[in-house]
Every structure is written in structure tokens, then in C-alpha cells.
Amino acid sequence: MEELANKYNPAEVESKWYEYWLKNDFFKSKPDGREPYTIVIPPPNVTGVLHMGHMLNNTIQDILIRRARMMGKNACWAPGTDHASIATEAKVVNKLAQEGIKKSDLTRDQFLEHAWEWTHKHGGIILEQLKKLGASCDWDRTAFTMDETRSKSVIKVFCDLYKKGLIYRGVRMVNWDPQALTALSDEEVIYKEENSKLFYLKYYVVDDSSEPAKEGEVIHEDAKGRYAVVATTRPETIMGDTAMCINPNDPKNQWLKGKKVIVPIVNRVIPVIEDDYVDVEFGTGCLKVTPAHDVNDYMLGEKYNLQTIDIFNDNGTLSEAAGIYIGKDRFEVRKEIEKDLQDANLLEKVEAYTNKVGYSERTHVVIEPKLSMQWFLKMEHLAKTALEPVMKDELKFYPAKYKNTYRNWLENIKDWCISRQLWWGHRIPAYFLPEGGFVVAETEDEAVKLAQEKSGNSSLTINDLRQDEDCLDTWFSSWLWPISLFDGINNPGNEEIKYYYPTSVLVTGPDIIFFWVARMIMSGYEYEGDMPFKSVYFTGIVRDKIGRKMSKSLGNSPDPLELIEKFGADGVRMGMMLSAPAGNDILFDEALCEQGRNFNNKIWNAFRLVKGWSVNKSLEQSQSSKIATEWFQEQLNKTIAEINDCFEKYRISEALMAVYKLFWDEFSSWYLEMVKPAYQQPIDEKTYNQTLDFFETLLKLLHPFMPFITEELYQNIKERSEKESIMVSLLPTGKEIKDILITKMETTKNIIAGIRNIRAEKGISPRETFNMFFKGDFDESNNAIIMKLANIDGIATYNGNNDNCVSFIVGTTEISIPLGNNINAEEEIAKMENEIKYLEGFLVSVEKKLNNEKFVANAKPEVVENERKKKADAESKIATLKANIASLK
RNA sequence: GGUCUUAUAGCUCAGCUGGUUCAGAGCACCUGCCUUACAAGCAGGGGGUCAUAGGUUCGAAUCCUAUUGGGACCACCA
Numbered sequence: 007m008e009e010l011a012n013k014y015n016p017a018e019v020e021s022k023w024y025e026y027w028l029k030n031d032f033f034k035s036k037p038d039g040r041e042p043y044t045i046v047i048p049p050p051n052v053t054g055v056l057h058m059g060h061m062l063n064n065t066i067q068d069i070l071i072r073r074a075r076m077m078g079k080n081a082c083w084a085p086g087t088d089h090a091s092i093a094t095e096a097k098v099v100n101k102l103a104q105e106g107i108k109k110s111d112l113t114r115d116q117f118l119e120h121a122w123e124w125t126h127k128h129g130g131i132i133l134e135q136l137k138k139l140g141a142s143c144d145w146d147r148t149a150f151t152m153d154e155t156r157s158k159s160v161i162k163v164f165c166d167l168y169k170k171g172l173i174y175r176g177v178r179m180v181n182w183d184p185q186a187l188t189a190l191s192d193e194e195v196i197y198k199e200e201n202s203k204l205f206y207l208k209y210y211v212v213d214d215s216s217e218p219a220k221e222g223e224v225i226h227e228d229a230k231g232r233y234a235v236v237a238t239t240r241p242e243t244i245m246g247d248t249a250m251c252i253n254p255n256d257p258k259n260q261w262l263k264g265k266k267v268i269v270p271i272v273n274r275v276i277p278v279i280e281d282d283y284v285d286v287e288f289g290t291g292c293l294k295v296t297p298a299h300d301v302n303d304y305m306l307g308e309k310y311n312l313q314t315i316d317i318f319n320d321n322g323t324l325s326e327a328a329g330i331y332i333g334k335d336r337f338e339v340r341k342e343i344e345k346d347l348q349d350a351n352l353l354e355k356v357e358a359y360t361n362k363v364g365y366s367e368r369t370h371v372v373i374e375p376k377l378s379m380q381w382f383l384k385m386e387h388l389a390k391t392a393l394e395p396v397m398k399d400e401l402k403f404y405p406a407k408y409k410n411t412y413r414n415w416l417e418n419i420k421d422w423c424i425s426r427q428l429w430w431g432h433r434i435p436a437y438f439l440p441e442g443g444f445v446v447a448e449t450e451d452e453a454v455k456l457a458q459e460k461s462g463n464s465s466l467t468i469n470d471l472r473q474d475e476d477c478l479d480t481w482f483s484s485w486l487w488p489i490s491l492f493d494g495i496n497n498p499g500n501e502e503i504k505y506y507y508p509t510s511v512l513v514t515g516p517d518i519i520f521f522w523v524a525r526m527i528m529s530g531y532e533y534e535g536d537m538p539f540k541s542v543y544f545t546g547i548v549r550d551k552i553g554r555k556m557s558k559s560l561g562n563s564p565d566p567l568e569l570i571e572k573f574g575a576d577g578v579r580m581g582m583m584l585s586a587p588a589g590n591d592i593l594f595d596e597a598l599c600e601q602g603r604n605f606n607n608k609i610w611n612a613f614r615l616v617k618g619w620s621v622n623k624s625l626e627q628s629q630s631s632k633i634a635t636e637w638f639q640e641q642l643n644k645t646i647a648e649i650n651d652c653f654e655k656y657r658i659s660e661a662l663m664a665v666y667k668l669f670w671d672e673f674s675s676w677y678l679e680m681v682k683p684a685y686q687q688p689i690d691e692k693t694y695n696q697t698l699d700f701f702e703t704l705l706k707l708l709h710p711f712m713p714f715i716t717e718e719l720y721q722n723i724k725e726r727s728e729k730e731s732i733m734v735s736l737l738p739t740g741k742e743i744k745d746i747l748i749t750k751m752e753t754t755k756n757i758i759a760g761i762r763n764i765r766a767e768k769g770i771s772p773r774e775t776f777n778m779f780f781k782g783d784f785d786e787s788n789n790a791i792i793m794k795l796a797n798i799d800g801i802a803t804y805n806g807n808n809d810n811c812v813s814f815i816v817g818t819t820e821i822s823i824p825l826g827n828n829i830n831a832e833e834e835i836a837k838m839e840n841e842i843k844y845l846e847g848f849l850v851s852v853e854k855k856l857n858n859e860k861f862v863a864n865a866k867p868e869v870v871e872n873e874r875k876k877k878a879d880a881e882s883k884i885a886t887l888k889a890n891i892a893s894l895k
Numbered sequence: 896g897g898u899c900u901u902a903u904a905g906c907u908c909a910g911c912u913g914g915u916u917c918a919g920a921g922c923a924c925c926u927g928c929c930u931u932a933c934a935a936g937c938a939g940g941g942g943g944u945c946a947u948a949g950g951u952u953c954g955a956a957u958c959c960u961a962u963u964g965g966g967a968c969c970a971c972c973a
Contacts, residue, residue, distance in 0.1 A: 012933065197971085204973090238973055251973095288972045300973075362971070410899050411968055418969075516967080551906085584921075585907060591966085593907065601922070604935040611933035618932070660909075663921065678932085685931060759939080766927065766939045773930080860953035861914095869914050869954095876915080 010617070014610035016574025016603075019718045024137060026717075030729055033142045035082035037505035043074035043081045044509035046488050046539075047143065048522070049088035049151060053097060053128040056135040058548040058556055058594060059515065061566045065579045066545060067513045068141050069658060072710040074510070075142070076737040082506055083142060084491045085133060086149035089125075091431035091480045092186055092194075092368040098124050098430065114429050114475075121430045138567060140575050140713045142733065149491050151483040152432070159495035160432045160483045161448055163533070168446040172384045173424070175436075175444075179304045180423055182376035183366040184322030184336075188427035189380050190366060191479060192420065193520050195373050197362040204289070204359035205241045205344065208233040208352045209250060209267040212275055222257035224290075226354075234259070234267055234278075235354050237289030239361055240299075241347065242339040245272050245328040246317040249295040251306060254280040256291045269294075270352035271343070272329065279310050301375050314377065322374060336374070381425035381434060381476070388528035389416040401527065401537045404656040408516055408544055415520050422525075424479045431477030438472045445471075485525035488512075488538040495533060503534070512539040515547065543656050546591035553593060569599055576712035577603035583662050583711060605666060606715050609708070612674050613719050615682070616697055622688035630790035631693040634680035638700060640747045641672050647740045649707065665707045673704060676755065680791055698723055706737050754788040757821055760814045761796040764823055768812070772797055779804040779811070781886070782819040806893075813838075813890055818879055820886050831894045838887045845887075849880045 027033060035042075045067050050060060067083060075081035098121045099109050109117060133148065149156060167173045180189040208226070210233040219225045226233050234250060247269045252259040265278045276295075283306065284293050297307025297314040307314055317328035324331045324339055331339045347353040364373040393416045395401045396409055403409050425434060437453040438444045439461055447453035450468045458466050489495055494503035508530070514523060523542060530538035548556050556563035569578045580602030585592045645668040652661035681697060683689045689697075701723055709716040709732050720732035757778075765772060775797050781804040789801050804822055810829045811822035855861050855873055862870055 010932090013935075236973080240973080283972095285972050293973050295973095302971090302973075361973090407900060407967090414898065414969065519968090587908070590908080595907090595922095597922075598907095600935075604933095607935050608933065611936085613932085615932035657909090660920095663909090666921085674933090675937085682932090763939060769927080771930095772928090772938080855914095855954080858953055862953085864953055865914065872915060 010610075010614045012611065012614070014574075014607045014715065016576060016606065016714060017571070020138075020140070020575055020714045023714055023717045024140065027142065027731065027733060028145075030731065032731055032733055033083070033144050034146060035080055035144050037501055038080055040078065040080040042506055042510075043071065043077075043079040044506040045071055045083045045511060045513065046491050046509055047083065047085045048512075048514045048518075049086045049149075049484065049487065050132045051090040051093055052087040052125055052130065052132075052150065053090075053094055054087075054132050056132050056139075056566050058563055058566060059545075060132070060136070061139065061578065062545055062548055062582050062592060063513055063515070064136055064139060064141055065582050066543065066658060068139070068579075068713070069583070069710040070511060070513070070543075072142055072713060072733060073653065073737070075733065076706065076709065076735060078736055081142075082144055082147075084147045084149070084506075085136070085141075085143035085145060086147075086487075086491065087130060087133065087151070088480060088484060089150065089152040089431060091426060091428050091477055092183075092188065092190075094121065094125070095428050095430040096186060096369060117429050135567060138570055138575060139579065142713070147491070151480070151487075155493055155496065156483060156486075156490045157432055159486055159490040159493075160478065161435050162495055163486060163529070164432075164435060164478065164482075165446055165448050167383060172387065173381060173446075174384070175379065175381050177377055177379050178382070178423070179301050179375050179377055180380055181364065181366075182320070182374045182378070183369055183371060184318075184320065184374050185369040185371045186366065186428070187320050189376075189378060189423055189425060190373070191423050191481075194367045195364040196367050197364050199360055200363045201358065201360055202239050202363070204237050204239055204357045205347070206290070206354040206356070207236050207238060207241060207244065207270050207294075207347065208354055209236055209270060209292070209294075211262070212266040212268060217261070220260060223261050224258040225261055234262055234292045235290040236292045236294045238294055239359065240340070241343050242324075242331075242336055243296045243299050243317065244269050244294065244343075245324075245330065246296040246298050246315045247272070247274070247276055247294045248297060248307070248313045248315060249276050249279050249310065251279050251281050251284050251293045251295050252291060253282050253284040253286050255282065256284070256286045259291050262292070270347060271350060279306070279312075281306060281309070298377055299375055304375075304377070316377060318374060318376065320376075322371075380423050381436075381478075382421040383424050383482075385419045385421055385528075388532060389419045391531045392416060392524060392527040395531075395537055396527070401539070402541045404541060404543045408519060408542075411516070411519060412524060415524060422479075424482050425474075425476040426479055427475070428477045431480065432483060434474040434476050434478060436474040438474070439466075440470050444474070481521050481525060484522055485529045486533070488526060488530065489533055498533075507534055508537050509539045511541045511543055513543045513545060516544040517547075519544070541656070548594050549591050551593050551595040553591075556594070564594075564596065569596070573599040573603040574606060574714070576606050576715050580605060580662065580711060583659050585659065587657065587659050605670070606712065608670055608674060609712075609715060609719065612669075612678060613701070613723070615678065616701060617723070619683065619694060620688045621691050621694045623691045625688060625690035627690045627692045628790070630794050631681045631690065633788055633791055634677055635693060635696045635700075637747045637751045638672065638677045640744050641668070641677075641751075642700065642703060642738075643741045643743050644745075644748060645672075646707070646738060647743065650740055662711050665704075665711070669704055669708065673700065676751075679795055703738050705732060706735060709733065750785060750788060751791075753785070753816060754791055756816045757792055758796045760816060760821060761792075761798070761823060764812050764814070764825075768825065770825075775799045776823060776825070777802065779822040779824070780819055781822070782882075783817070784819050815883055815886065818882050820890075835891050835894055838891055842884055842887050845880050845884050849877065849884070852877045852880065 047067065048063065071081045071083045101124060102109065102120060136143070164173065181192065181195045183190055210231055226235055236250065250267050252262055262278045263280065266275050267278060268275055283302065284291060295303045295306050295312060297303050297312050298316040299318070306312065315327055317325055318336065319325045322336050323333050324336070326332060331342065344353065365371065366373055393413060396403060396412055435448060436444045436446050437457060439457050441461060443460060445453055445456035445460055447456050453471060454466060454468050457471055458464050486495060488507065488509050489503065492502040492506050493500060494507060512523065526538045530536060550556060550562040554560060554562060566578070573581065578599050581599030582592070584598050584601060645664055648664045649661045652658070652664065681693050702720065705716040705720050713733065717732050761778065777800045778792070778798045779802055786801070792798055792801065810826055811824050812829060812834060813820050813822040852873055856877065
């Protein structure tokens with residue numbers, strides 16, 4: 007072996023092996039006789055760039071998929087991107103704006119041309135970045151939610167649901183984004199607490215009879231007459247007021263019953279209506295009703311047949327219907343109207359107030375509730391089928407706590423507003439007839455046919471029909487992802503969908519449990535009659551080390567690619583996984599990547615050591631090496647079982663920690679030290695080969711976590727043939743564990759540590775040798791190990807003649823090291839007396855238990871037996887210590 | 896406002912059906928060491944009334960109740 011650098015350099019090897027894997031098609035999957043293991047990637051935005059959340063998410067997926075592949079399964083990780091309609095359209099609009107082009111100046115086709123250009127230019131960068139991470143996706147399968155197959159699927163599903171009567175069109179109060187100029191679903195609105203103002207407005211009463219106030223009534227009055235006071239946070243909407251509402255049981259407002267009031271400034275006369283929706287305690291108990299601009303007011307409007315006046319334009323400015331402030335922005339008007347009300351003496355007071363305001367998830371502008379014609383999908387039936395499998399754990403959530411969240415949403419589900427007033431997306435396949443009405447069809451030809459039938463006019467052509475301008479919500483394509491990736495919508499029951507569906511696991515963030523996870527489950531049952539995935543693994547949010555969400559504006563989010571450059575992909579992957587228990591947020595710290603990199607280096611150097619040994623075939627295996635190999639084999643088996651168990655429960659960070667400790671502590675610190683030949687001495691062949699086998703097994707166990715370094719070393723540890731790779735090798739399966747060897751070695755390690763401790767305390771060089779004596783039960787089979795690692799000349803039973811000994815106790819055995827004049831008797835005595843004191847205290851508590859009749863009667867026999875043993879052991883230790891003190895005195 | 900969740904070492908977290916895996920791990924920290932694989936390292940070591948108060952039990956970090964403090968989600972009063 008040529009000279010190897012003493013530091014591992016990841017940059018040199020990572021791209022080399024990724025190329026090698028691609029060249030050999032190791033990531034590819036085709037249906038065959040093996041058990042499938044399928045993951046569909048949560049498709050990132052097509053024009054997005056990799057952030058820490060993606061890193062975490064995709065590292066986990068890669069770990070799972072690589073492990074499955076090494077377990078002999080047919081592993082298929084299907085990648086792709088999402089067209090992200092609002093986000094992408096917003097980016098394109100911005101870009102055009104920079105070039106001085108307004109969207110409204112373009113035709114739909116022209117705009118889409120720009121959008122596709124943008125998509126082709128920036129699209130898929132994120133997938134290239136995933137390759138740097140080592141992601142073993144089957145790239146030939148790369149899909150896009152707006153490619154032909156997926157688009158066809160979406161349209162087909164829309165038509166199907168329409169035919170089933172689950173899709174309908176209707177005027178509803180929707181969340182309107184005045185910047186993107188589109189409706190949003192409830193899930194796309196984020197409520198934020200805000201410091202705002204509560205305005206108290208005067209609504210003068212018409213035809214006031216001036217009857218005296220009855221008991222409990224609160225009547226406001228000034229020179230202009232009697233008036234009601236209405237508290238509102240949105241005075242700019244008074245132009246849309248069509249009623250005032252009081253609670254019929256509100257004593258203080260009884261006098262308003264049946265009256266009419268005048269909207270301030272506007273001077274429109276509106277009725278006072280009564281409904282117990284109104285909270286008597288809030289404000290003055292008088293509510294202004296603006297059916298066009300508030301969800302609850304809309305409900306009141308429906309109930310009492312009120313007029314609705316829509317005072318806003320789509321972009322949030324005041325419309326003609328408002329009559330005043332026309333063309334001005336809503337927030338501008340709020341300021342102006344405050345002043346105007348003040349000037350007109352119609353503003354009683356203004357109070358500071360905190361309330362929650364809805365913002366658009368994508369454009370971050372304040373949502374305007376707006377009445378508009380939209381398409382909706384009925385959810386009741388879909389929700390019903392999707393609930394039970396999750397509650398019954400047929401489809402498992404990790405962590406399970408999200409089952410509650412899931413149930414809560416499904417049980418209170420509202421219909422899904424699926425239309426968006428955007429161009430970038432799947433256009434709704436509804437076609438309006440010249441004389442009114444519409445048809446829904448997958449193709450234009452079919453639309454014409456249906457239109458002819460519907461109108462009875464057989465001369466209708468496509469030119470007579472007008473297709474709906476709206477697009478579908480992005481999630482309306484994402485919810486089909488696990489099916490459409492295998493073309494299961496267009497070609498039901500095809501070979502791929504039958505083989506790969508249901509997929510094995512979905513790895514995603516809990517923030518999209520409603521947007522995406524729940525809806526995929528619905529569509530899965532609707533179109534495949536089965537769950538889309540057997541498990542869902544919810545990752546946490548990546549935060550910085552002091553717990554803040556990573557965000558561009560805070561500047562606390564590291565660039566993943568820079569991290570990879572600095573620590574290597576393996577190091578970063580490990581850094582992510584070290585602190586990522588399922589469902590917990592991860593507090594990311596570069597120090598974790600450093601730990602990952604250090605671990606790479608540790609593996610690298612262990613490799614250097616082993617490869618540096620020369621083998622002497624005529625050498626016999628030493629006793630210590632024989633013990634070491636037998637023990638390590640057991641330790642390996644034990645850890646493999648542990649890792650398997652962790653993976654079954656999706657405790658991935660724990661699995662990593664187990665293999666980390668196995669390699670660093672058990673293998674490097676203990677095993678290699680046990681078998682390591684003296685400097686420049688050869689090693690026997692048997693031990694050498696066994697060590698290489700162990701090393702190879704360790705590399706395999708590490709591979710899912712750290713694919714690159716493990717491949718590099720796998721290729722170098724033995725001669726490999728052309729197309730061999732660790733990523734397609736088989737993981738060792740668990741074997742029966744002989745715990746006895748492990749237990750014995752633990753005792754041996756304790757003895758070695760005890761001796762090293764004495765050396766450290768007394769400042770004795772590790773090179774200086776001496777003898778060791780024992781008293782009590784002692785298994786001598788590991789003596790060779792103790793002698794080698796603790797640098798001991800000989801081991802013998804204590805013969806009572808070695809007065810100047812320092813002792814310690816392991817289990818019930820006393821270990822003594824003769825140190826001649828190095829010993830300070832007083833110190834030793836003090837130490838032992840301290841220990842006796844502790845043991846006596848311990849003994850008291852054990853005896854107390856054993857003297858308690860109820861304990862002996864009720865506790866399990868083995869528990870009682872254990873207490874007896876504790877008692878005996880403590881007593882024997884005390885006796886030993888007392889004898890030692892006596893001998894030192 | 897509702898629902899859920901959580902509190903264990905300086906930090907991040909394990910601790911399963913109450914009892915020897917019961918007080919643990921990793922990191923950080925401290926003390927020695929540049930010992931020929933590795934200072935990105937080696938050897939050794941010190942850290943916790945298991946949030947607080949009650950209760951159940953022979954026995955509680957573990958089960959129950961309340962309180963306090965985190966977190967998440969849903970709803971929302973103008």
C-alpha cells in the first residue's frame with residue numbers, strides 16, 4: 007500500500023464514486039421478483055435551491071433507500087420536481103417586471119412561454135445539488151408535476167371527480183391574495199398576531215323616538231341625537247355595511263331593536279338585525295355587517311338575506327361600488343378614513359388592540375376575504391376513507407403524535423378550493439358554452455362533443471367554447487404523486503404501479519400534513535383502493551443552535567453546498583443525523599458536521615493502520631488475538647441487532663450512534679489495540695483476515711449514512727472486480743448473540759481501565775510494567791488481553807505478601823497493583839474509608855427493603871432475589887475493604 | 896379559546912409494560928499525554944432532588960391530579 011495521507015480528503019473521492027454509481031446503473035430499478043422498497047421524493051419546487059430542510063429530508067430518504075438496497079430489496083427512489091404554481095408564477099412576474107414587462111400586457115400563451123423558459127433555465131438545479139449529497143435516486147424516472155404524464159393524470163382525475171359529483175363550482179367567500187390576484191385555500195393562509203387599532207364608530211339612529219332608557223340599557227347620545235357605537239378593526243369596510251347586528255339578549259342594546267341606523271360618512275340607512283352570533287361582551291355588543299368582506303358577516307348576510315356590496319377591486323384598491331376613496335389602496339384608506347371620521351366627529355375613540363391577521367403563505371400580503379366564483383372539491387367522502395387506516399395504524403405515522411393532528415383536521419374538514427386565478431399550472435378543463443352553462447372534458451374534441459349534446463347544436467366548434475381561465479391548486483397535482491409517478495392514473499393496473507404501490511415510506515415535514523400527506527392518502531384510496539405509503543416519517547424543522555428557524559432574512563441558514571465542501575458530504579450527512587430524532591426539530595450546529603468529519607477521519611486512519619500491517623503466514627494467532635476476534639464478532643452481532651431494531655422504529659439517529667460507538671469505541675479503541683502487532687512487527691494471517699472482514703462489515707453498516715468514504719475504503723480494502731460496489735453488497739443479517747463473551751469483556755475492560763486510572767493518578771508511565779493480583783472470583787481467560795492493554799507482566803492470586811498495593815474492586819473481585827514506594831498509605835486508607843461509608847449507606851437502604859414484609863410478599867421473586875444479591879455483594883466488598891485497610895495500617 | 900405535546904447533566908437527547916441496562920449516551924468541560932493509524936487524536940476524570948406540589952404503590956424519572964414554563968396545530972370576537 008502506498009503512503010496514505012493522515013487526513014481524509016472527501017473532495018477527491020466523492021464525485022468519482024458518484025460517477026461510478028451512475029455509470030453502473032446502481033440507482034436504477036425495474037420491477038422484478040424481489041420485494042420492492044419504494045420512496046417517492048417530496049418534489050421540491052422546480053426552481054428552488056437546496057436548503058437545510060432538503061438536506062435533512064433527503065439524507066433520511068437516502069439512508070433508508072440505501073439500507074433497503076443492501077438488504078436485497080428492489081429499492082426505487084423516484085425523484086421529481088413540483089411546478090409550484092403561485093411561487094413560480096410570482097418569480098416569473100417579478101423577473102418580467104424587472105424587464106419592464108407587465109403580466110397584463112401578455113397573452114396567456116406569451117406568459118407561459120416566459121414561464122417555461124424560466125423553468126428550463128432554473129429548473130432542476132436542486133436535483134443536481136442532491137447528487138452532491140449522494141442521493142441514490144433513479145434519475146431516469148425524474149418527473150415533473152407539469153410534464154405530459156402528470157398533466158394528463160391531473161386532468162383525468164379532475165374530470166373523474168366532476169363526473170362523480172365531487173367537484174362543483176360556486177360563489178363562496180374565499181381567501182383572496184390581492185397581489186397574486188388569486189384565491190387561496192385555507193391552508194395557504196398564515197395568521198399572525200398584530201398590534202392594530204380598534205375603532206369605535208358612531209352609527210346614528212334614524213327616527214329615534216327618544217324614549218327614556220330602560221333598566222340595563224346603555225344609550226349614547228349627543229347634540230346630533232342618539233347613536234350606536236360599533237367597534238371595528240377595519241373602518242375602511244364601512245362602505246360595504248348593509249346591516250348592524252346585536253344580540254337579542256343583550257340588555258344594553260334593547261333600545262336598538264327594530265331600528266335603522268346610518269352608516270357614518272356613507273350616510274346609507276341600514277337595518278338593525280338580531281342574532282346570537284354577536285358576543286355581548288365584545289366592544290359595545292354592536293356589530294357592523296359587511297357580507298362581502300368578512301366570512302362571518304357573509305354567513306349573517308345569507309341568513310338574513312342582506313345585500314352584499316363588494317367595495318374592493320381584485321388588487322385591494324377601493325372599487326366604484328365603494329362610492330368614495332375609489333382607486334385607493336385599502337390600507338391607505340384605513341388611514342384616511344380615520345381622519346375623516348375624526349373630522350366629522352363620528353369616531354368616538356380608538357383603542358390599541360392585538361388581533362390576528364391572515365397573510366398569504368406565498369406573497370406575504372394581507373389576505374382579503376372575497377366573494378368569488380371558484381371550483382371546489384367535496385371532502386367529506388374522501389376524508390372518511392382516509393381517517394380509519396391511520397387511526398388503526400395500518401398506515402403508520404412516526405412519530406405517532408401526528409395522528410391526533412391528522413384526525414382533528416379530517417373531522418373538521420371543509421371543501422377544498424381547488425381553483426387558482428393563475429396561468430402557471432394545470433388549466434381547468436371546463437368549457438363554457440356560448441349560451442351559458444359549461445361542460446367538463448379531458449380533451450377539446452370531447453368537450454365539443456359534450457357541448458353539442460348539451461346545447462343540441464351540432465354545429466358548435468371548439469372556437470365557440472371558452473375554456474375556464476383558472477388553474478388548479480398545485481397540491482391538486484401533488485396529491486396524485488405516488489400514483490402518477492408510476493403512471494397509475496393514465497394506465498391503471500400497469501406493471502409498475504402494481505409493483506411499486508403502495509410505496510414503503512414517505513419522508514416529509516409535519517408542516518404539510520394537510521396540504522399533502524392527508525390528500526395523498528385520500529387520492530390513494532380513491533384511485534388505487536389502497537394507502538399510498540405504509541409509513542410516514544415526519545422530520546422536524548431545521549433550526550439554528552439557539553432554536554430559531556432557519557431563514558434567509560435572519561441569515562442563519564448555512565449554504566448546504568458550502569458545508570459539503572468544507573466537511574464532505576458524508577460529514578454533513580452525519581452532522582444532520584446526529585441530532586435528528588424523528589419528529590423533533592433539529593438544532594443544527596456546524597460543530598455536528600465537524601464531528602461527522604472527525605468520524606470520517608477516524609475511519610480513514612483505522613484503515614491506514616490495518617492496511618499498513620505486513621502479514622506473516624507462518625505466524626500463529628496469539629492468545630489475545632484469538633480472544634479479541636471471538637469477542638468482537640459477538641459485539642458486532644449485538645450491535646447489528648440493535649441497529650435493526652432502531653431502523654424498524656425509524657430511530658435513525660440512534661442507529662447511527664450505535665454504529666458510531668461500535669466503530670470508534672469497540673473496534674478502534676478496544677479491538678484494534680488488542681490485535682495490533684508491536685511496531686514494525688508482522689501480524690498473523692488469521693487475525694489479519696478476520697480484521698479485514700470486520701472492517702468490511704463495519705463499512706457496510708456505515709454505508710447508508712456515509713456512502714462515499716465507505717465506498718472508497720471498500721474498494722481499497724480488498725481486490726474488487728470491475729462492477730463491484732458496497733452499495734449493492736448485502737448487509738450482514740443478525741446472528742444469535744452469545745452475551746457471555748461480551749459480559750466477560752466488559753469486566754476485562756473495567757480492570758484495564760482501573761489499572762490505567764491508577765497509572766494516571768500516580769503519574770506512572772504507560773511503558774512501566776508491573777504485576778497484577780486478584781482476590782475473589784476471577785476468570786483468567788482474558789488475561790492475555792489485560793496484559794497487553796494494561797501493560798502487565800503477570801497475573802496471579804493475591805498471596806498476602808504484597809503490602810504496598812493499590813487496589814480497586816471490579817464486581818466482587820479485588821484487583822491489586824503492587825507499587826512499591828509509590829504508595830501513600832494514608833491516601834489509600836482515606837479513599838477506602840470513603841467507599842465503605844458509601845457502601846454502608848447503600849446496605850442500609852437494601853436491608854430496609856428486605857425487612858419490609860410487604861416488599862418481600864408483593865415484589866416479583868427475581869426482584870427480591872436481586873436485592874439479596876446486592877446485600878451480599880455489598881457486605882463482601884465492605885469486608886474486603888476493611889481487610890485492606892488493616893493490612894495497610 | 897380548543898386540542899395535542901413536552902420538561903432528565905452546560906447543550907442535544909435515550910430511558911419501552913413501575914423494581915440492576917436506573918439515573919444513561921453523544922457533544923462540551925477538566926487533568927495528563929505530539930505513545931510510530933489518527934491532536935480532526937489517546938488515556939483518565941468531574942457533572943443531574945429526573946420542572947414544582949400532591950396522590951396511587953411495598954416501591955415512581957416512569958402511573959394519576961394540579962401548578963408553572965416550553966413547543967405544535969386548529970379555531971377565532973367584529
